[in-house]
Amino acid sequence: MMLELEQRVRELETWTEGKAVIVQGAAGTFCSGSDLNAVRAIANPHDGMKMCEFMQxxxxxxxxxxxxxVALVEGRALGGGAELTTxxxxxxxxxxxxxxxxxxxMGLVPGWGGAARLVRIVGSQNALKLLSGAKKVDPDFGKQMGLVDEVLHCSSGEGNALxxxxxxxxxxxxxxxPVIQAVKRVVVSGRELPLDEALQTERSVFGTVWGGPANLEALALKPKHK
Structure with a gap:
């Protein structure tokens, strides 16, 4: 699964016409975590660190x-699957x-970046509760704490979640x-970079869309904002 996921990410990095991606599991399960037999085979610090670096x-x-x-969570998202949602x-x-x-x-902490991302999503207090308590997050609890953005009115067995x-x-x-991708780029820079660097990135991205086809078309239509 790890190698296949990396391959899919590599393909998406070259998808110039794309706007979005929905990450979905199979057979009514988002991702139930690592295969324990595979984990036992690399249960040493050297191999564990290599896996950690690869997945981070x-x-x-x-x-x-x-x-x-978008992470479409049907059924269980456990361990590494929970990290993937973040x-x-x-x-x-x-x-x-x-x-x-x-x-x-499992005697572990998240190693795929899940803890750092979780803190940014729900705050340090809630992240500490979820990690130290290994608490199950159902849809209502998840939405209450800000981990879940929307609860879909369907179940994993209905086949219409997508x-x-x-x-x-x-x-x-x-x-x-190009506009959707530009929006995502400025949000990523604002989230991850110091303010001065984020502002510089925003200027650069702005320059790629100002006077571009979408901008000129919108100006020609003289839109009324609602």
Whole structure:
């Protein structure tokens, strides 16, 4: 799964016409964590650190894609699966979805960047509760603390969660791909860079769309903002 995920991220990094990506599991489960047999095979510090570095890099690149990313949580997102949800811009859950950082039960802490991202999403107090308590996050609890952006009115077994997610996402990706990607780039820079560097990036990105096709078309239409 790790190698396949990195390959998909690499492909998305070259998707110049894209606007968004929805990360979805299979068979009613988002991601139930690592295969224990595979984990036992690399249960030493050297191999563990190599895996940690590989997945931190992969998930950081996923989050920095110039695409709006959505984690569609159907069923369980446990351990590494919970960390994967934090590498997306938005998290949507079906009515039976569960996110749980079970690392403590395995004698571990998140190693794929999940803890650092979780703090930025829900704050340090809530992150500490979720990690130290290995608390199960259901849709209502997740939305209450800000981890979940929307609860979809369907369950993992109904087979229509993706359609619901696409409908939820549609207002955010309405418009030309270069503009949507530019929006994502300025948000990423504002989130990750010191203010002066973020402002410089914003100026640079602004220069790529000012006077561009979408801008000129909008000016020609003389839109009335609602």
């Amino acid at each position: 890099n992969t998930l950081t690149r996923l989050l920095r894609l110039p695409l709006i990313s 590498a997306c811009d938005f998290r949507l859950m079906t009515s039976d979805g569960v996110i749980q950082f079970v690392h403590k039960h 359609a619901h997610a696409e409908q939820w996402l549609s207002p955010f990706i309405k418009g030309p791909a």
